[in-house]
Amino acid sequence: MLHFGTDGVRGVALDELTTELVSDLGRAIARVLQPAAIVVGRDTRQSGPTIEAALIQGITAEGVPVHALGVAPTPAVAFVAERHDWVGVVVTASHNPWQDNGIKVFAAGGTKLTDAQQIEVEREWHAMTSVQSAAPKATVHDSQDLLQAYIDHRVSIVGADRLQGMAVVLDCANGAMSSVAPAVFRAVGADVVVMNDSPSGTNINAECGAASPSGLSSAVRAALQVDVGIAFDGDGDRLIAVDDRGTIVDGDRLIALAATDLADRGLLRNRAVAVTVMTNMGFHKAMDTHEIDVVITPVGDRNILLALEEQDLVLGGEQSGHIVHRAHATTGDGLLAALLLAEFVHRTKRPLSQHADDIMVSYPQVLINVKTTEQVFAPADQFAHEIADAQHVLGKDGRVLVRASGTEPLVRVMVEASSIDLAQQVAAELAAAVIRVCGGDIQVGSL
Incomplete structure (x- = not known):
């Protein structure tokens, strides 16, 4: 049985995530949240229409009307849910390959589900029988x-x-932003070149978009003059930027630029920003220089959104490019973040490359995923001695983070250091310690 992870439910489409499970999940969402209506959207995966149909079948069987957007970015579904006080559901597996699919759920008003709501929906879902409601x-x-x-x-x-x-280049990842993002950027007057905007059902996120921005980087370098390049992920809730030189600008730098700009204009509420434990040390040093407080959360945009609500903040996000501008939206929105970035570059009349160079110095960061033989739940405690030794080697110019995946038997080892060689050495030693105790091996492509 599938479970909710950090951002909804995901699995191999029509294999792990079957139409029966999706229909039951639709029923559970309708029963537990009891909305006036549910707005449904999907990304461009081949399995999308089939899974969407099963979802709608389950929702309507419980007597709840559905407003179907068709192909739509995740933040657009959240926006409609906010405007009409409906529940929102998106059929998407975000940045995953086309073979996967998933379900993201927004509460009435377009906000992420609370932990209590998510637990109750999952409990109802797992208790479902094949007997349909009489409604x-x-x-x-x-x-x-x-x-x-x-x-x-x-x-x-x-x-x-x-x-x-x-001049803007948009990489739409052959996903849900393929028609929306170009229309918006053209409406605000930009000269737009678009790439990866021809979804086939099997090319979403395929060596393109926010998960693979090297193609966008090459396109910007090859162009005569480009001010900003933007890469979205498959469902459009995150972005990675490319500056005028073709250099990739990750979420940490984008959040740092947004935070300092908002602070300079008196718009950074409580002069603080929320980021996750994965955020680079260079970001923290930059915020300290600008006297901006940093609230640190566990990984996941749900945790960022919770921190924004609890601390009354307007900006937060992740290194991966999930950025929440809470003054304008209820959730992460790659298009919104891209627009505000472009407006910032245009308003300041300085190249993005200069802004990105000046805002922070990133520490070399190495991430190793260890695929263990069984689920590990508290690796930071289990390997506390090894982590302490590693931190001693790194000193004040480095840090270690060892955490478990919430959805699969993986231990993620992240090391930042003053040099890439030292970061790789310490990360490899910690990964070896995990393998000695928990079994398994290093996941291919994690170095």
């Missing part, structure tokens, strides 16, 4: 027109034609 099926509305309201709102944040003369 009559509710109406399914073709609501693709609601997507335009999201587009119009994002344009209004920057202003129509405000970015005239700005």
Whole structure:
């Protein structure tokens, strides 16, 4: 049986994530959350229409009407849910390959589910039987027109034609942003070149987008003059940028730039920003220089959003490019973050490369995934002695993070150090210690 992870449910489409399971999950969502309606969207995976149909079948069997957006970015579904006080559900596996699919759920109003809501939905889901509810099926509305309201709102944040003369390259990952992002950037006046905007059902995230921005980097380098390059992931809730030189600008730098800009303009509420434990040490040093407080959370945008709510903050995000501008949205939105970044570069009349170079110095970071023979639940405690020894070797210019995956038997070892060689050495030693005790081996491609 599948379980909710840090951002919904995921599995191999139509194999692990079967239509029966999805239909039951739809019923569970409707029963537990009891919304007036549910808005549903999906990304561009081949399995999307089939899984969407099963989801809608389950929801309507419980008597809850559905507003179907069709292909739509995750933040667009959250936006519609916020505007109409509906529950939102997205059929997507985010940055995963096309063979996977998943379900993301937003509570009424477009916010992430609370822990209590998620637990209750999962409990109801796992207790489901094949007996359908006796309630009559509710109406399914073709609501693709609601997507335009999201587009119009994002344009209004920057202003129509405000970015005239700005050259932008968009890598849409052959995903849900393929038509939306180019339309928005053109509406704000940018000169737009688009790549990877032809979804086939099997090319989403395939060597493109935020998970593989090297193609975008090459395209920017090859162009005569580009101000900003933006790579989205498959469902559009995160981004990675490329500067005018073709250099990749990750989430840490993008958040640092946004935080200092908002602070300079008196818009960074409580002069603080929320980031996860994975955020580079260089970010923390930069925020200290600018006298901006940093709230640190566990990995996952749900934890970022919780920190924003509890601390009354307007900005947070992850190194991977999930960035939440809470003054404008209820969740991470790659398009919104891209627009605000482009507006910042245009307004300041300085190249993104200069901003990115000046804002922080990143420490070399090495991440090794150890695939263990069985699930490990508290590796930081289990390997406390080895971690302490590693931290002693690194000194004040390095740090160690050892954590377990919440969804599979993986131990993630992350080391930052003053040099890449030292980071690799210490990370390899910690990974070897995990393998000695827990078995398994290093996952291919994790170095």
